[in-house]
Amino acid sequence: MIPGHFEYHRPTDVASALGILATHGDEARALAGGHSLIPMMKLRMAAVGHLVDLQAIPELRGIEVGPGRIRIGAMVTQADIIAHAGLTAAAPILAETALMIADPQVRNMGTIGGNVANGDPGNDMPALMQCLDASFELRGPEGARTVKARAFYESAYVTARSDDELLTAVSFAPTGGGYAYEKQKRKVGDYATAAAAVILTRAGATCASASIAMTNLADTPVWAEAAGAALVGTPVDAAAIKAAVAAMRAAISPTGDNRGPVAFKHHVAGAVLGHAIARAWSRA
Amino acid sequence: MSKMHLKMTVNGAEVETLAEPRELLIHVLRERLNLTGPHIGCDTSHCGACTVDMNGKSVKACTVVAAQANGASITTIEGLGTPDALHVLQRMFREHHGLQCGFCTPGMITRAWRLLQENPNPTEEEVRFGMSGNLCRCTGYQNIVKSILAAAAEMNAVKEAAE
Numbered sequence: 217m218i219p220g221h222f223e224y225h226r227p228t229d230v231a232s233a234l235g236i237l238a239t240h241g242d243e244a245r246a247l248a249g250g251h252s253l254i255p256m257m258k259l260r261m262a263a264v265g266h267l268v269d270l271q272a273i274p275e276l277r278g279i280e281v282g283p284g285r286i287r288i289g290a291m292v293t294q295a296d297i298i299a300h301a302g303l304t305a306a307a308p309i310l311a312e313t314a315l316m317i318a319d320p321q322v323r324n325m326g327t328i329g330g331n332v333a334n335g336d337p338g339n340d341m342p343a344l345m346q347c348l349d350a351s352f353e354l355r356g357p358e359g360a361r362t363v364k365a366r367a368f369y370e371s372a373y374v375t376a377r378s379d380d381e382l383l384t385a386v387s388f389a390p391t392g393g394g395y396a397y398e399k400q401k402r403k404v405g406d407y408a409t410a411a412a413a414v415i416l417t418r419a420g421a422t423c424a425s426a427s428i429a430m431t432n433l434a435d436t437p438v439w440a441e442a443a444g445a446a447l448v449g450t451p452v453d454a455a456a457i458k459a460a461v462a463a464m465r466a467a468i469s470p471t472g473d474n475r476g477p478v479a480f481k482h483h484v485a486g487a488v489l490g491h492a493i494a495r496a497w498s499r500a
Numbered sequence: 501m502s503k504m505h506l507k508m509t510v511n512g513a514e515v516e517t518l519a520e521p522r523e524l525l526i527h528v529l530r531e532r533l534n535l536t537g538p539h540i541g542c543d544t545s546h547c548g549a550c551t552v553d554m555n556g557k558s559v560k561a562c563t564v565v566a567a568q569a570n571g572a573s574i575t576t577i578e579g580l581g582t583p584d585a586l587h588v589l590q591r592m593f594r595e596h597h598g599l600q601c602g603f604c605t606p607g608m609i610t611r612a613w614r615l616l617q618e619n620p621n622p623t624e625e626e627v628r629f630g631m632s633g634n635l636c637r638c639t640g641y642q643n644i645v646k647s648i649l650a651a652a653a654e655m656n657a658v659k660e661a662a663e
């Protein structure tokens with residue numbers, strides 16, 4: 217399987233990349249690590265006239281860990297995330313999630329920007345970004361703007377980013393308290409049957425705040441606001457977890473596929489969320 | 501369709517070739533440069549038989565287009581050892597029966613070579629996790645893991661002796 221013909225571009229700054237995207241309109245497509253796009257092009261499910269490779273743009277690299285804000289450039293790979301000690305100290309859920317994506321070779325190529333811009337409900341980083349209340353920085357011909365991860369996903373492969381924009385970075389606040397990303401997959405290299413991202417804080421014996429988001433259980437990631445709220449003020453006991461799982465189930469809309477029928481998806485979603493909450497609480 | 505001039509460093513040597521940008525790196529290596537060590541197992545980014553080293557990282561050469569690799573430094577199994585001077589990993593795979601049909605072996609060894617640079621003293625679990633992008637249909641992995649651990653031990657012993 218070989219992709220269809222395309223013209224290849226390797227700009228060295230964001231402005232030139234945007235210029236190429238503007239010139240060729242929806243004929244053009246950004247290439248980050250290529251580990252979602254190239255398989256689709258090989259299957260001829262994506263046809264791209266102009267491929268704009270972002271690998272040589274230094275502005276899109278780099279992880280900045282500030283006291284109040286963490287910013288990760290779009291071209292930072294999953295392997296870079298795992299290897300960054302400062303990032304893991306400030307927001308350990310990033311590495312925990314990245315380690316559950318595919319295998320070492322894929323993580324060497326796959327980028328955070330590609331993972332969140334792709335819009336595939338199977339990608340793991342989008343739900344994580346919603347859990348973190350991250351912001352996505354977009355740059356286009358009209359300048360820069362910021363869109364919240366929780367407002368970015370419209371349906372499968374449809375996002376708030378327009379064709380002539382690049383996603384340049386993601387940013388979010390460092391996390392305190394407990395965290396967990398729990399994923400059920402059939403084997404290494406498979407997308408999630410269901411996965412849950414949980415961040416929570418503790419005040420004495422009870423939960424002070426909680427944020428919960430789910431992967432691959434609808435045509436977009438699902439930030440389950442009510443599920444997080446169900447934990448707040450509770451001692452995160454069995455009853456509270458049950459309430460959170462029920463609230464989460466009301467927010468997802470999985471479809472049956474080769475990973476199982478709808479009822480099974482609901483079951484697995486409940487199981488991974490239960491485990492994730494328990495692990496996050498044990499770390500809080 | 502128009503071809504592009506590809507320049508890469510492959511196994512330490514500067515090479516130039518013409519290829520369409522859309523060709524996959526694995527095809528450039530196998531068909532244009534006659535490096536048939538890296539194999540095509542699945543062609544869907546899963547099996548790791550096509551694993552090569554690109555700019556110091558293990559990648560699946562079936563999921564990299566030629567144009568992306570322009571300017572890159574590539575190492576394939578051919579760059580690790582020769583029949584007369586096997587790499588320690590190659591010797592250990594032979595000694596510990598780390599292969600049966602051998603189809604996965606070039607990818608396994610090229611990946612293990614990078615893994616042992618990233619982590620020269622891995623536990624068995626770290627080897628299994630680090631090798632999780634490479635599938636083998638024959639061995640059941642036990643002897644592959646054994647071979648890699650034995651290679652690590654020997655490489656470390658040689659390093660210690662040198663110090």
Ligand SMILES: Cc1cc2nc3c(=O)[nH]c(=O)nc-3n(C[C@H](O)[C@H](O)[C@H](O)COP(=O)(O)OP(=O)(O)OC[C@H]3O[C@@H](n4cnc5c(N)ncnc54)[C@H](O)[C@@H]3O)c2cc1C
Nearest residue numbers: 246248249250251252253326327329330331339340383545
């Ligand atoms: C075997 C295998 C298993 C995998 N398993 C998982 C998994 O379990 N979970 C998971 O999350 N992912 C998985 N992936 C996908 C992998 O993580 C991808 O690398 C990732 O989804 C996309 O990142 P990329 O850098 O490769 O993007 P690309 O493939 O280069 O791009 C993906 C899409 O995003 C667009 N894009 C990329 N960067 C930008 C940007 N900066 N601005 C605007 N648009 C952009 C591209 O135009 C394209 O449409 C798997 C991939 C493989 C091959």
Ligand code: FES
Nearest residue numbers: 542543547548562
């Ligand atoms: S041929 Fe590349 S991963 Fe199988």
Ligand code: FES
Nearest residue numbers: 600602636637638
């Ligand atoms: S030895 Fe046959 S596939 Fe591994």
